[in-house]
Amino acid sequence: MPAKKLNPKQAAYQKKVKKYEPKPKALRNALLAFLSGGVVCLLGQALTDFFGAVMDLPPEKAATPAVATMIFFGALLTSLGLFDRIARFAGAGVAVPVTGFANSMVSAALEFREEGPILGIGAKLFSLAGSVITFGVVTAFIVGLIHAILPGR
Amino acid sequence: MxxxxxxxxxxxxxxxxxxxxxxxxxxxxxxxxxxxxxxxxxxxxxxxxxxxxxxxxxxxxxxxxxxxxxxxxxxxxxxxxxxxxxxxxxxxxxxxxxxxxxxxxxxxxxxxxxxxxxxxxxxxxxxxxxxxxxxxxxxxxxxxxxxxxxxxxxxxxxxxxxxxxxxxxxxxxxxYTGQGPRITAATVGKVVDMGCKDPLNLGAAMAPAAAETIACHFEDTGWDPDSFDLILTGDLGEIGFKLCREVLAEKNIHLGENFSDCGLLIYDREKQDVHAGASGCATAGLVTFGRLFRQFQRGELSRVLLVATGALHSPTSFMQGENIPCIAHAVRIEA
The missing domain is CATH 3.40.47.40 (Stage V sporulation protein AD)
Known part of the structure; x- marks a missing residue:
C-alpha cells in the first residue's frame, strides 16, 4: 500500500510531535545490551565447556545441550514472570540470543492458553517467532543456493 | 432544535x-x-x-x-x-x-x-x-x-x-432528577487525523482532537478557560498533554493551571515506572466517577470540562499502514 502523503497541516503537526517525543537512550541501551548479552554468551560458553568436560564431547557437539539449557532458562524465567523485567533493562542483550526466542514462544503460549491447545497454544505459539523462522529458512535457502553455485569450498 | x-x-x-x-x-x-x-x-x-x-x-x-x-x-x-x-x-x-x-x-x-x-x-x-x-x-x-x-x-x-x-x-x-453534579452541556467531537502512525505514542495522536473539541466548546458556548475550575483531558499523557496545550495556544486559547490530564493523575510517575502516564478507557472513567464525583460531593469543584480522548485505530488498520484517527468528546459538569 502506498504511504499516504501528509497534507501541510499534518506535516506541521508531525514536526511538533518530534519536538516533544523523548528519544530512547540509545547509548545507555546499547551499553546495557552489550553487557547483558555478554553475560548471556558467557553463560552459554561456560555451559558448553561444562558439557564438553562432563559428557566428553567435542566443542561443536557440546554446544547442543548448552543451547537447550539456555532455552530452558529463557522459558523458565518467562513463566516465572521475570524475563520481561530483565528485558526492560537488558533489551537486545537477552532478546537476540536463543533466550529471546524462547521468551517469544513461551510468552505467546502463556498468553493464548485460554483459547485452548489447538487454536490457542498451537496456532499462536509462533505469533512472534514465526517471522524469525520464515526469514531464517528463506535466508538459509538463498545462502545455500549461492554456496552450491559458487565453485570451490 | x-x-x-x-x-x-x-x-x-x-x-x-x-x-x-x-x-x-x-x-x-x-x-x-x-x-x-x-x-x-x-x-x-x-x-x-x-x-x-x-x-x-x-x-x-x-x-x-x-x-x-x-x-x-x-x-x-x-x-x-x-x-x-x-x-x-x-x-x-x-x-x-x-x-x-x-x-x-x-x-x-x-x-x-x-x-x-x-x-x-x-x-x-x-x-x-x-x-x-x-x-x-x-x-x-x-x-x-x-x-x-x-x-x-x-x-x-x-x-x-x-x-x-x-x-x-x-x-x-x-x-433525570436527584442530587449530585449535573451535566449541563456536551460537545461531540469530530474524528481528527493529523497523520500520526505510531500506536505507541497515542497521546500525540489524540492531542489535536482534544484541542479541537476544547476550542469548539468555547466557541459554541462563549465560555472561556477561566470559566472552569478544571479542564481535564482524558488520557493524553505527558507528551500529548504538552502538545494539546501548544496546539490550543496557536488557536489563541491559553490554558492555565486549571488544565490537567487524567492520564497524569492515576499513577505516581516518580515511583511507578509507567513512562508518559496512564491510558485506557478506565483512565477518564476512574478519574471522573472516582475523584471528580467525590470532589463535587465535598464542594471542592463547581465547574469542570471533561474532554475524554480516544484513538480509533485497530491492530489491523495499523498493520496496513493507516494513520490513527482520533476523537474527543467534552461534557461540562457543574455542581
Whole structure:
C-alpha cells in the first residue's frame, strides 16, 4: 500500500510531535545490551565447556545441550514472570540470543492458553517467532543456493 | 432544535444528574495517588477469574453493582445501560449487560467512551426518553496489551513516550432528577487525523482532537478557560498533554493551571515506572466517577470540562499502514 502523503497541516503537526517525543537512550541501551548479552554468551560458553568436560564431547557437539539449557532458562524465567523485567533493562542483550526466542514462544503460549491447545497454544505459539523462522529458512535457502553455485569450498 | 448551540454543542434544558458512581481499580493502580478515591482496589490482577478477559468483565459488573447499590436501586429501576470498552466487539460491556439484564446500547469510543456515554445518556435523559441511565466503561492492562501489542510476558523494551493501560472499571448512574453534579452541556467531537502512525505514542495522536473539541466548546458556548475550575483531558499523557496545550495556544486559547490530564493523575510517575502516564478507557472513567464525583460531593469543584480522548485505530488498520484517527468528546459538569 502506498504511504499516504501528509497534507501541510499534518506535516506541521508531525514536526511538533518530534519536538516533544523523548528519544530512547540509545547509548545507555546499547551499553546495557552489550553487557547483558555478554553475560548471556558467557553463560552459554561456560555451559558448553561444562558439557564438553562432563559428557566428553567435542566443542561443536557440546554446544547442543548448552543451547537447550539456555532455552530452558529463557522459558523458565518467562513463566516465572521475570524475563520481561530483565528485558526492560537488558533489551537486545537477552532478546537476540536463543533466550529471546524462547521468551517469544513461551510468552505467546502463556498468553493464548485460554483459547485452548489447538487454536490457542498451537496456532499462536509462533505469533512472534514465526517471522524469525520464515526469514531464517528463506535466508538459509538463498545462502545455500549461492554456496552450491559458487565453485570451490 | 433549541438544545443545539453552535456547531457541535448540545445544552441540556434539565441537566441530568450523576446520582451515584461505582469504581474498581487494579492492584497496580491501587498503589497510585487515586487509590483513596475509588471504591474497591483489587488485590489480584485476575480477580479470581480464569482469564484476564473474565477479570475485566467481573470488575465492570462490580462497578455497575456498586453504582446501583450506592443509589439504593435495583437494575430493574434503570431504563438503559450504555457501556463500552477496548476489547474486540466490546465483549466486556456486552457480557456485563447480559448479567445486569438492563436494556443495553453498546458504544465504542475507545478511551473517550466515558464522555461519549455521558453525552448520550444526558441527551436521552433530557429528551425525556428515560428516567435513569447507567453509564460504564472498563479497561485491563493485560487484555489491552495482548490485543494491541504483545503477550504480557514478552520481554520488549518500552518506549519512553509509551503509556500504561489502566486496569479498572467505572460506572455512573445518571438520573433525570436527584442530587449530585449535573451535566449541563456536551460537545461531540469530530474524528481528527493529523497523520500520526505510531500506536505507541497515542497521546500525540489524540492531542489535536482534544484541542479541537476544547476550542469548539468555547466557541459554541462563549465560555472561556477561566470559566472552569478544571479542564481535564482524558488520557493524553505527558507528551500529548504538552502538545494539546501548544496546539490550543496557536488557536489563541491559553490554558492555565486549571488544565490537567487524567492520564497524569492515576499513577505516581516518580515511583511507578509507567513512562508518559496512564491510558485506557478506565483512565477518564476512574478519574471522573472516582475523584471528580467525590470532589463535587465535598464542594471542592463547581465547574469542570471533561474532554475524554480516544484513538480509533485497530491492530489491523495499523498493520496496513493507516494513520490513527482520533476523537474527543467534552461534557461540562457543574455542581
Amino acid at each position: 433549541g438544545k443545539k448551540t453552535g456547531k457541535q454543542t448540545f445544552q441540556f434544558a434539565t441537566p441530568p444528574v450523576i446520582i451515584a458512581t461505582g469504581t474498581v481499580a487494579g492492584p497496580f493502580e491501587g498503589q497510585g495517588p487515586l487509590a483513596e478515591e475509588v471504591d474497591v482496589v483489587l488485590s489480584d490482577l485476575r480477580n479470581g477469574e480464569n482469564s484476564f478477559e473474565q477479570a475485566e468483565r467481573s470488575m465492570l459488573i462490580q462497578a455497575c453493582r456498586l453504582a446501583l447499590d450506592h443509589a439504593s436501586r435495583g437494575s430493574a429501576e434503570v431504563d438503559l445501560f450504555l457501556a463500552g470498552d477496548l476489547l474486540n466487539q466490546i465483549i466486556s460491556s456486552s457480557f456485563t449487560a447480559a448479567t445486569l439484564g438492563i436494556p443495553y446500547l453498546g458504544i465504542y469510543g475507545a478511551c473517550s467512551t466515558v464522555a461519549e456515554g455521558l453525552a448520550l445518556a444526558s441527551m436521552i435523559l433530557d429528551g425525556g426518553f428515560a428516567g435513569a441511565v447507567l453509564v460504564a466503561t472498563s479497561s485491563h492492562n493485560a487484555t489491552a496489551e495482548r490485543q494491541y501489542r504483545y503477550p504480557t510476558e514478552y520481554g520488549g523494551q518500552r518506549r519512553p513516550y509509551q503509556q500504561w493501560t489502566v486496569t479498572g472499571a467505572a460506572a455512573g448512574l445518571l438520573g
